[in-house]
Amino acid sequence: MEILQWNKILIPYEQAVEELKVKFKAIRNELRATNEYSPIEFVTGRVKKVSSILEKAKKYGVSTEEIEEKIEDIAGIRIMCQFIDDIYKVRELIRQRDGKDLRIVYEKDYIQNKKESGYQSYHIIIRYPIQTAFGEKEILAEIQIRTLAMNFWATIEHSLNYKYKENIPEKIRERLKKSAEAAQRLDMEMWEIRDEIINAQKLFEAKSNT
Amino acid sequence: MEILQWNKILIPYEQAVEELKVKFKAIRNELRATNEYSPIEFVTGRVKKVSSILEKAKKYGVSTEEIEEKIEDIAGIRIMCQFIDDIYKVRELIRQRDGKDLRIVYEKDYIQNKKESGYQSYHIIIRYPIQTAFGEKEILAEIQIRTLAMNFWATIEHSLNYKYKENIPEKIRERLKKSAEAAQRLDMEMWEIRDEIINAQKLFEAKSNT
Amino acid sequence: MEILQWNKILIPYEQAVEELKVKFKAIRNELRATNEYSPIEFVTGRVKKVSSILEKAKKYGVSTEEIEEKIEDIAGIRIMCQFIDDIYKVRELIRQRDGKDLRIVYEKDYIQNKKESGYQSYHIIIRYPIQTAFGEKEILAEIQIRTLAMNFWATIEHSLNYKYKENIPEKIRERLKKSAEAAQRLDMEMWEIRDEIINAQKLFEAKSNT
Amino acid sequence: MEILQWNKILIPYEQAVEELKVKFKAIRNELRATNEYSPIEFVTGRVKKVSSILEKAKKYGVSTEEIEEKIEDIAGIRIMCQFIDDIYKVRELIRQRDGKDLRIVYEKDYIQNKKESGYQSYHIIIRYPIQTAFGEKEILAEIQIRTLAMNFWATIEHSLNYKYKENIPEKIRERLKKSAEAAQRLDMEMWEIRDEIINAQKLFEAKSNT
Numbered sequence: 094m095e096i097l098q099w100n101k102i103l104i105p106y107e108q109a110v111e112e113l114k115v116k117f118k119a120i121r122n123e124l125r126a127t128n129e130y131s132p133i134e135f136v137t138g139r140v141k142k143v144s145s146i147l148e149k150a151k152k153y154g155v156s157t158e159e160i161e162e163k164i165e166d167i168a169g170i171r172i173m174c175q176f177i178d179d180i181y182k183v184r185e186l187i188r189q190r191d192g193k194d195l196r197i198v199y200e201k202d203y204i205q206n207k208k209e210s211g212y213q214s215y216h217i218i219i220r221y222p223i224q225t226a227f228g229e230k231e232i233l234a235e236i237q238i239r240t241l242a243m244n245f246w247a248t249i250e251h252s253l254n255y256k257y258k259e260n261i262p263e264k265i266r267e268r269l270k271k272s273a274e275a276a277q278r279l280d281m282e283m284w285e286i287r288d289e290i291i292n293a294q295k296l297f298e299a300k301s302n303t
Numbered sequence: 304m305e306i307l308q309w310n311k312i313l314i315p316y317e318q319a320v321e322e323l324k325v326k327f328k329a330i331r332n333e334l335r336a337t338n339e340y341s342p343i344e345f346v347t348g349r350v351k352k353v354s355s356i357l358e359k360a361k362k363y364g365v366s367t368e369e370i371e372e373k374i375e376d377i378a379g380i381r382i383m384c385q386f387i388d389d390i391y392k393v394r395e396l397i398r399q400r401d402g403k404d405l406r407i408v409y410e411k412d413y414i415q416n417k418k419e420s421g422y423q424s425y426h427i428i429i430r431y432p433i434q435t436a437f438g439e440k441e442i443l444a445e446i447q448i449r450t451l452a453m454n455f456w457a458t459i460e461h462s463l464n465y466k467y468k469e470n471i472p473e474k475i476r477e478r479l480k481k482s483a484e485a486a487q488r489l490d491m492e493m494w495e496i497r498d499e500i501i502n503a504q505k506l507f508e509a510k511s512n513t
Numbered sequence: 514m515e516i517l518q519w520n521k522i523l524i525p526y527e528q529a530v531e532e533l534k535v536k537f538k539a540i541r542n543e544l545r546a547t548n549e550y551s552p553i554e555f556v557t558g559r560v561k562k563v564s565s566i567l568e569k570a571k572k573y574g575v576s577t578e579e580i581e582e583k584i585e586d587i588a589g590i591r592i593m594c595q596f597i598d599d600i601y602k603v604r605e606l607i608r609q610r611d612g613k614d615l616r617i618v619y620e621k622d623y624i625q626n627k628k629e630s631g632y633q634s635y636h637i638i639i640r641y642p643i644q645t646a647f648g649e650k651e652i653l654a655e656i657q658i659r660t661l662a663m664n665f666w667a668t669i670e671h672s673l674n675y676k677y678k679e680n681i682p683e684k685i686r687e688r689l690k691k692s693a694e695a696a697q698r699l700d701m702e703m704w705e706i707r708d709e710i711i712n713a714q715k716l717f718e719a720k721s722n723t
Numbered sequence: 724m725e726i727l728q729w730n731k732i733l734i735p736y737e738q739a740v741e742e743l744k745v746k747f748k749a750i751r752n753e754l755r756a757t758n759e760y761s762p763i764e765f766v767t768g769r770v771k772k773v774s775s776i777l778e779k780a781k782k783y784g785v786s787t788e789e790i791e792e793k794i795e796d797i798a799g800i801r802i803m804c805q806f807i808d809d810i811y812k813v814r815e816l817i818r819q820r821d822g823k824d825l826r827i828v829y830e831k832d833y834i835q836n837k838k839e840s841g842y843q844s845y846h847i848i849i850r851y852p853i854q855t856a857f858g859e860k861e862i863l864a865e866i867q868i869r870t871l872a873m874n875f876w877a878t879i880e881h882s883l884n885y886k887y888k889e890n891i892p893e894k895i896r897e898r899l900k901k902s903a904e905a906a907q908r909l910d911m912e913m914w915e916i917r918d919e920i921i922n923a924q925k926l927f928e929a930k931s932n933t
Binding site for chain 4: 528614
C-alpha cells in the first residue's frame, strides 16, 4: 500500500487519540478543580508508525486487509498514576463509560500477572466511534494504565528491545528484571506511605468529630 | 453563588469546548491530508466568563437556576471559513452528525438575515453529551460559522459594544455599517473569484475528457 | 542532499520559529494583562518545506551551498494586526530590539509600495542567534506584518499562484486586483472608525478634566 | 501590593519560563532528529503563585522590595532525565551557554549532597535577559535537573509537606526516607544497566573494527 493510502487509514486513529487525550485530561482537571484527588497523573497518546504496524503484522501473520481488525494498538493511550491502587480507580472510570462513548472489548491485567520480563501495566482494549470528514467509523484502541515507576521501567525495556531487536542478551535481561523489582519496591513503599496518610487522616477526622 | 461552585458548573463546558475544537480541527486536517478542500479554515472556542454570564442573565431576566437551560452560549465554538459558500458546507457537516455525537436544537441564519447593525454569521445551537469525572451530562453550546471578513468586523463591533456598553454613538454606528458593507463586498469579490476558478477548472476538465 | 541532512539543516530554523513565536505572543499577552492595547492580534510561524526551498533556489539560481545565506524566508514569522497603523507600531517594537536579541538586515514596505498584483505587507529580514544542541548559530528569518484583511487576500493569492504555477490567467488576475481593493477599502473604513473612537475618547477625557 | 501590580511583576517571569521551555525542548528534539541520545527526557516549567511567593518571603524575612532579587525560584524550570549521569550532561549543556543567552549565578548539587529528608536534585540558578513590551529586563530563574525517580519522590514529598504544613509526622518521615532509598536503588539499577549497554556496544564496535 502507498504512503498516501496509509495516511488516509491512519487519520481516524489520529483523531481518536486526540479525542481520548482530551477526555482523560479533562477527568484530571475536573477532579483537581474541585479539590478532589485525581488518580490520573498525566496522559500521553500516539498513533503507531506505519513501519511498526507492518512489522507487527508480519510477526503475527496478519494480512493487510485484517490489520485494522487484528492490530489493537494502532491508537494507543497511556495513563500514568502516582499509586498502584489508582490504576484500579482509573479502570473503574473507564468501565463506567462502557456502552456510552466507548465499548470495552477485553482487559489484560499485567500487574496481578506480571510478564516474565518484569513488565507491569493494565491494558484495556476498546472500540471507539468517531465522526470523520468522510462519515462515521469505529476503531480499536489500547489504553495502558501504569504507575510512573512502571512506565519508567517499560520505557527503558522498550528501547533495549528496539536496540537488540527483541533479543536482549541474558546478562542485561537479568539486570532488567532486578531493576523491575526495584521499581516495584518503590511502588510498594509509596503505596504504604499513602496508606499511612489515609489512616492518619481518618484518625484526625475521628478526633475532630467528638 | 460562590466562585468554587461556578468553577464546578463551568468545568463540563470547558471539556465540551475542548472536545468540539478537536473534532472540528480534525475535519480540516482529514480533508487536507487527502488533498481535498477544507471549508474550515480555523476553529476557536471559549467558555463565557462568569461575569458575562451573570450580566446576560440579568439583562434577560434569567434566574440562577435557569442559567444552564436558558443561556445557550456558555460554551462557544467559532468556525472560520474562506468563502461564503463554505459556511453552508460546514452547516451540512454538522447536520450530518445530528443524533450522533450532538443534537441540533435550532439554527439562526444571520447571513440571509443580516442584523440591523451589519452583523453576519450562521449560528447553530446544539446539545452535546459529555462524560465527566462525576458522570454523564448534556450541555448546550453555540457554534458560530462565518467568513474571515465577517469575523474581523464582528470582533471590532464587539470591542466597541464593550467600550460603549451597548450604546455605540450614532456617528460611529454609521461608520460600522459602512465597514460591514466593505467586509461584505470583500466576501463577494472573493466569492466571485472562487466561482471563476471553479468554472476555469470545469472547462479544463471538459477539454481533457474529449 | 539527503532528507536526513536537510532535517539537520532545518532544525535550527524550527527552533528560531518557536522562540520568535513565543516572544511576539508574549508582547501581546503583556500588553493585554496590563489593560493596554496590543498592536499584535495574533502570530503564526512556519519553516519552509524542503521542496519549496529547492524550487526557490532553482528559480533564483541559488546553489545548494548558498541557500542558507541567500534564501531569507526559510524561517518565517507572520504578525497580524487589526489596523493599518498597528503595523508601524509593531515595526517600532522590532526596531527597539535591534542589536539585542535580533539584528535587522533590511526592511521592505509593500504597504506604501503595493505590489503590482495588489499584495500588501511589511517585511523585516532579521538575523537571529540561537543556542542549539550543537552550539551557537545565527540564522536569517523573515517577519511579515499585515492587517487581517491583507492576510486574507494574500492567502488566497498564494493558493491561486500555487494552483496556476505563478501563471494566474488575466481574467482572474483582474478579479484578484479588485478584491485587493475591496480588502484595502475595508482596512480604510476600519482605520477611520478607529480614528473616530480616539477622537471620541479625547473629547470625553477633555470634558472630564474640566 | 494589589493583584494587578503582581500580574505586571510576574509577566516577565511567565515569558522567561515559556522561552526556556522552548529552548530546552529544542535540544531534545535536535538530538533525536539526528538519531543522537538526548539526556533530556522532558521539560516542565511554572511561575510561582503569588501566595507561595509571599509565604516564602515571610518565612525568610524578605521585604516586598527585595522579592525579585532574593527569591530565586519565581521562574522555575524542571528538566527530567532517564539516568543519573544524564543530569551532569545537561549541566554541561547549560554551562556552555553561560555568558550567551543566560548567566549562571550558582549551582547546588543535592545529588552528591542529598538533603536530610532524602531529597535529590541538581539546581542551577541563572540570570536570564528578556525583551518585554516595556523594555529589557533580567530575571532570576531556577533550573532543577533530576531523574524521573527523583522527580516522582519529590512530587510526593511536596504534597505531604503541603498537607502537613512542613510538619510531616515522624512515622511518615521515616517511610518517606525509605522510599527515597527505593527510588535511589531504582536509579542505581538503571544506571548499571546503562553501563552494561555501553560496554556491550564498545565490545561490539571493537569487534567490528578488527
